[in-house]
Amino acid sequence: MIEVDNIHKSFGDNHVLKGITTRFEQGKTNLIIGQSGSGKTVFLKCLLGLFEPEEGRICYNGRIYSDLTMNEKRDLRQEMGMVFQGSALFDSMTVEGNVMFPLEMFTKQSKAEMQERVDFVLKRVNLIDAHERYPSEISGGMQKRVAIARAIVMNPKYLFCDEPNSGLDPKTAILIDNLIQEITQEYNITTIINTHDMNSVMEIGEKILFLKDGYKEWEGTNKEIFKTDNKAVTDFVYSSELFKKVRQMYLEERN
Known part of the structure; x- marks a missing residue:
């Protein structure tokens, strides 16, 4: 907290x-x-x-x-783990190298321990076979998953x-x-x-x-935001057409 x-x-x-x-x-x-x-x-x-x-x-x-x-x-x-807006991966490092970087910088784990942890978090974000690929060789969504894996590798x-x-x-x-x-x-x-x-x-x-x-x-919460009459909030969130439609569905269900 x-x-x-x-x-x-x-x-x-x-x-x-x-x-x-x-x-x-x-x-x-x-x-x-x-x-x-x-x-x-x-x-x-x-x-x-x-x-x-x-x-x-x-x-x-x-x-x-x-x-x-x-x-x-x-x-x-x-x-603290951080996922940056642009993923902020090191272009010269493989996926494995990017995720292992915090462990190498901030822990005294053995190579085997670091490898085990990297394998675990890459599996957790559904990147099992991407260890040796470089950021330029993977999609934007995969880059985000690598960034998440790096952010959680230190628990x-x-x-x-x-x-x-x-x-x-x-x-x-x-x-x-x-x-x-x-x-x-x-x-x-x-x-x-x-x-x-x-x-x-x-x-x-x-x-x-x-x-x-x-x-x-x-x-x-995301439930309460549909019910608020705070004008600043409604002006901001209802600028999204999707949000307008969802709110209308919510109000219709209530009625």
């Missing part, structure tokens, strides 16, 4: 985050949504420890980040995903969503996803945080 209490973050005169308080549950897919400039990326970087808020606190399973020593912060960061307690469906076709995006949710539940991870994808909101939004102009405008 990650608990956020009244955090503020500024860059010079630009006050980006304005007193956000929320909680991200363990074992659930927690989504952050909002328009460009709403503060989503800065908020995610605060959660990752890349930015430190000027006010407020962030607590990871009882550990207040600002109270930790440098060594304790380093240890905490090793409990993280916290998984962060920045626009994991960016650049993917709708069918592949659904597969990636389902994989992230399965892994979250299977390993009881606290997963936080920055997204613009309304399919993700509908399918895996067990907790949704909507930011606007640096404020927490609304939070709830």
Whole structure:
């Protein structure tokens, strides 16, 4: 679990985050949504420890980040997995090499132990025969699965995903969503996803945080978002034609 209490973050005169308080549950897919400039990326970087808020606190399973020593912060960061928007794979490394990289950098495991772990996570993301292939030789969806395998290879307690469906076709995006949710539940991870994808909101939004102009405008579940009368939320989510259709079906079922 990650608990956020009244955090503020500024860059010079630009006050980006304005007193956000929320909680991200363990074992659930927690989504952050909002328009460009709403503060989503800065908020995610605060959660990752890349930015430190000027006010407020962030607590990871009882550990207040600002109270930790440098060594304790380093240890905490090793409990975090990250799936970047563009996958961020190393072009010069094979799939196996990309996934093994964190183990080589941050553990003292034997080669056999690392190989066993890499084989396990690649199998878990349904990439059994891709070990020796390079990122340029696989599809965008496969690259995302490699990125997820690399993010979970260290058995993280916290998984962060920045626009994991960016650049993917709708069918592949659904597969990636389902994989992230399965892994979250299977390993009881606290997963936080920055997204613009309304399919993700509908399918895996067990907790949704909507930011606007640096404020927490609304939070709830993918069931509750259909019922909200918050204009900022409805203006944002119902810009999606698919979301309009789904909401209409929901309202018709209720009637």
